[in-house]
Amino acid sequence: MATIGEVARVAGVSRSTASYALSGKRSISADVRRRVEDAVRELGYTPNAGARALATSQTRVIGLLAQFLEDEFAPAMLQYMLGVSNTARELGYDILLGTEADGRSALRRMTSSRMVDGIVLLNVAEQDDRLPILREAIQPGALVGLPGDCTGVDVFDLDFEEAGRVMVEHLRRLGHRELILVSQPQHVIERGGAYVWRLQNAALEAARLSGITLHAEFGSSHQPEVGRELNALLDAHPSATGLLINNEAAAAALPSVLHARGLAAPADLSVVGRYSDEFARTFSLPYSSIESAPDRLGRMAVRELVRRIEGQVGPDEPHVVRFVSPELVDRGSIGAPPER
Amino acid sequence: MATIGEVARVAGVSRSTASYALSGKRSISADVRRRVEDAVRELGYTPNAGARALATSQTRVIGLLAQFLEDEFAPAMLQYMLGVSNTARELGYDILLGTEADGRSALRRMTSSRMVDGIVLLNVAEQDDRLPILREAIQPGALVGLPGDCTGVDVFDLDFEEAGRVMVEHLRRLGHRELILVSQPQHVIERGGAYVWRLQNAALEAARLSGITLHAEFGSSHQPEVGRELNALLDAHPSATGLLINNEAAAAALPSVLHARGLAAPADLSVVGRYSDEFARTFSLPYSSIESAPDRLGRMAVRELVRRIEGQVGPDEPHVVRFVSPELVDRGSIGAPPER
DNA sequence: CTCATTCGTCGAACCGGTTCGACGTTGGAT
DNA sequence: ATCCAACGTCGAACCGGTTCGACGAATGAG
Known part of the structure; x- marks a missing residue:
């Protein structure tokens, strides 16, 4: 050669x-x-990329850490990955992919051996054990997901609080007085999926302020459990007229559940989810939803990361914490509650 | 450092x-x-990875080329990626990911700049334009998917011919005499997705030999078109008692279609798909299916690739073309045809 | 006509590893 | 006691780029 x-x-x-x-x-x-x-x-x-990296201490590679945990709904994760990967390429960077369950060792390997110029962490938990390692690394890091401590990294996430409020507010305006919220499984939360709390607490608060009854519940991340749980919830709260879904697996399972019960949205039940438009198409979900904007978040994270890598942002300049505003995509599943 | x-x-x-x-x-x-x-x-x-790569001419990185084309059903692709990525890690390799639509330039970049020790190509077409580039590269390559010309690369794929036969044969034994086969969209085939033909032709031949009527049709790769098409097919062939699905989007859409028509499998219609067990769970598909084994194929490809990389297989030793036998996973959607 | 710049090119050093050949020590065999 | 082999260590070269300082030639100003 x-x-x-x-x-x-x-x-x-x-x-x-x-x-x-x-x-x-x-x-x-x-x-x-x-x-x-x-x-x-x-x-x-x-x-030769290795020789150039040695001489310039720049690899033009970005490390992408995506953990596919048991209780994670994989197709949702894929969209974040593609957002990151495609944006990186547009900016002239390649992607080194880490999918291992042990994100810490992948992170250590990539950073300390200088395989990458920067790191993108997906699916960041409240107390994410990868974060201390990332902070010690010399490479900059960008996160998708809001950790408890944001120091030293750029952070991008959906504004889940606002999302919770928007969901409730939309249904309140139409006259709904009793709603069900289906969140992620309890162990996602225990593992630090704080976004679940953020949405749920904001929704509960919004409901309280406007005198709405909100039944907040957890749902599994897999079939067929989550389908059974949805049925049980609908049975338990027969007077509820609205359903809020912050759980991809539950959203994917909902059409067949409603079908089986002979319910139609919005005639019998108003439904609002929280997932991406792409997700809705893939799973043929006819429900209005808060756009979770995975491609946009991935894009923002890479953009900012590359600015740091290339020195357009100084190492001392403060880091960014940016929230994407929730946008409601109307698919016609929200209407006034049925007369009783 | x-x-x-x-x-x-x-x-x-x-x-x-x-x-x-x-x-x-x-x-x-x-x-x-x-x-x-x-x-x-x-x-x-x-x-330092770069310095080591320079000295040893080994990067311990494998390039993974996965194209997410418009007419591809993304969640299906993800499973192949994970099979490749996880196996690579087990063998001590990292993954450089290329998701660009232009696979050729990604391939050229990775190989000629020596960023990788070997290449895995996913979703290989009959006449795949990445193949000539891969053959000129000095790194070995492993494919998932069968191209027209297999020289110089290791090839792994599901035995789609046998899959087609197995699907028909199972239903023949139970007494079915008229079946519908839903294949991938026509432009997937035109782009070189020969596996569609392989399954379809083998199914047609098996049907012919046993005097079964088989209506072979194409379906879209997206909702809501594919749902409409399924309905049209069921309308057009009311006397068919079996449905064969070689199209992930159609499989994902089928439950709601059958539900809407008030049909149950296998009471009214026997259904056999071709997708992975993981896919079935993600989309809650209750249909028996031929396991497409994405994780296993990804694993096989990486294993063989690493053997080549590490010289356990000499450069002159013949390359491998290996087919995974189709296995029918029984989810209870196959039964004898209803009496007429 | 001289002198100071600018321009274009070269040689050498460096990045951080690996590997080859050489060399002094030991220890065992004869 | 002598010779040889094996052992353990070192220096130097090399992988393939980038970059710094130097230097001769051309150019322009005074």
Whole structure:
């Protein structure tokens, strides 16, 4: 395989001149530049990434840590990954993917061996055990998900509090007085999925303020359990007229549950979910929902990360914590409550 | 950050001795080995991946090319990715992920700049334009999916011909005489998704041999089109008693379609799909299916690739083309046809 | 016409590892 | 006691880039 030494020899110049001709970091005569470029083409030269990384201490690779845990709904995670991966490529970076359950060791490996210029962490928990490792690393980090302590990293997440309020408020306006909220499984929360609390508490508070009854419950992250649970909830609260879903598996299971009970939205029940439009299409979910914007969050995280990597943001400048506002996508599943 | 030079200095030995102490490639006195190991711990030394790659011409990274095309059903692809990624990690390799639509440029970048030791291609088409590039690369390649020309690469795929036969044969034995097969969209086939033909042709042949009527049709890869198409097919062939689904989007849409028509499997219609067990759980699909084994195929591809990378298989030894036998997972959706 | 710049190029050093050949020590065999 | 092999360690070279300082030639100003 061709090296820059061979390019230089073919072009009849020194290695350093060849390097400058390609990088443009010093002025080069038109003649030499052409000869070097011809030699590159002739030999099919591509710089060796390892050698370049060694010389510049820049790899142009971003580490992406995505854990696929048992109680995680995988298709939802994929969209965040694609948002990150595609944006990175647009900015000239490649993605080193870590999917191991042990995110800490993956993170340590990538950072301490200098395989990457920066790190994106997905699905960040309230007390995320990867965070201390990331803070000790010399590479900058960007998170999707809000941890308890944001120091030293850029953070991007959906505004789950506002999402909870918006969901309740929309139904209140239409006259609903009793709602059910289905959250993620209890162990997702225990593991630190604080966003579940954020949405739930804000929804409870909003309901309290407007005198609405809100039954907040947990749901499993897998079939068929979650389907059974939905049925049980509908049985337990027959007078509820609205259903809020902050649980992808529950959302995916809902159509068949409603069908089986002979219920239609919004005629019998108003439904609002919290998932992405892409997710809705994949699972054919006809319910209005708060857009969770995975592609946008992934994009924002990479953008900011690259700004840090490339020094457009100084190492001392304060880090960013940015929330995406929840937007309600109307799929016609919300209406006034049925007369009783 | 610590280098091996500093480790050597702290341990009071030369750089080369430190290197040998860590790699074990030459005999080292117990005393020196201990001192080097202590120095490593004290300094928190981790070898620089770029420098090592430069010296050894081995990166311990595998390139994974996964294209998410418009007409591809993304959640199905994810499982192949995870099979590849997890197996690679078990074998001590990291994954460089390429998700761009332009797989050729991603492939060229990874191979010619020596970022990876080998390549896994997912979703390989009959005439895959990435293949010529892969053959010119010095790194070995493993494919998931069967191309027209297998020279120079290891190939792993489900035995779609046998799958088609098994699907038909199961229903024949139970007395079915008229079946519908829903394949992938026509443009997936045009793009070179030959596996669609392989299953369909084998199914048609098996049906012909046993005097069964088989209506082979294409379906979209997205909702809501595919739902409408399923309805149209059931309308067009009211006397068909079995439904074969070789289309993930159609499989995902089927429950609500059957529900809406008041049909139950297998009482009114026998259904056999072709997707993974994981997929069935994610989408709550109650239909028996041919296991498409994405994790197993990903695992096989990486295993063989690593054997090539590490020289356990010589560069002249013939390449492998291996088919996974279709296994029918019984979810109780197959039964004898209803009496007429 | 001289002198100071600027321009274009080169050689050498460096990034941080690995590996080859050489060399002094030991220990065992004869 | 002598010779040889094995052992343990070191210095130097190398992998393939980038970058700094130097230097000769061309250019422009005074």
